[in-house]
Amino acid sequence: MTNTADDKPIAYEQRVILFLDFLGFKEIVEKTTTDPKRLAALLRAIRFVTVLKPDEADIGKQVSQFSDSVVVSYPVSETSSVFTLVYDVALLIIDLADAGFLVRGAITFGLLIHADEYLVGPAMIRAYEMESKEAKYPRVLIDPRIVKIAWKYHAPQNSPKVEADYVRDLMTKDDDGKFFYDYISWHSVVSEAGIRAGGYDTYLANIGRLVKRGLRNKDAHVKEKYLWLHKRYVASIAEILKQPKKSPWYQENIGVVAVVKGLPKFKKLARSAKRAVASAARKSGTT
Secondary structure, three states: OOOOOOOOOOOOEEEEEEEEEEOOHHHHHHHHOOOHHHHHHHHHHHHHHHHHOOOOOOOOOEEEEEOOEEEEEEEOOOOOHHHHHHHHHHHHHHHHHHOOOOEEEEEEEEEEEEOOOOEEOHHHHHHHHHHHHHHOOOOEEEOOOHHHHHHHOOOOOOOHHHHHHHHHHOOEEOOOOOEEOOOOOHHHHHHHOOOOHHHHHHHHHHHHHHHHHHHOOOOHHHHHHHHHHHHHHHHHHHHHHOOOOOOHHHHHOHHHHHHHHOOOOOHHHHHHHHHHHHHHHHHHOOO
């Protein structure tokens, strides 16, 4: 078979990439077979992913979705590629969590071929390994090196510092030293992502329902993931409640504070989950 004049050579290019995976997708799908409401909720959650779909302004953006996974990539040199991707992912994670679905994933960059027919390259392998081996918990890891890309390839109307700082502000350093997007705290959800302040109390209550469900799971490995979420959920409650009553913020959000004050912290469930995780670790010889 010979090449024609219309054939275009395919080669690697430097691209920013997101790899995203629904957490507990198998269990979710199994429940949808007997629960029409759960099926409808899942289909709505999958539709949320359309926020990542390219539009006319996204010249080099590519999106691939298969089962429980989504891959999005941009050419590194595309204007505001990192800024746009990180912001879109932040909104998507919040929407999914609010609807009762958690994700795990990674944002990085490297050599990649991403087209309708192909998805291959070292960047894809790196993103997959970050998601499957390093993320571990319901979090999306962010390669800190992408801040330099945000600085270099910013929009003309923004300074390099504006876009780099925004990306940096959406990155939280976790206990293990890895950076992730914190979709739980007021700072990340309201101040940075721009979600309506008046809805934060309901959102945090929905996170609490996820925590409760996860800590009750019989699988110790699942419990461990939700202990991570529980820690951040409780910290977010504490952050709200420690605000001075006379501060302008408190007066403006007194309704939010009242609701958050009544949210359960699931102390007994957390202690039980920790014992189960420790027991499983001893049995497997990992401690």
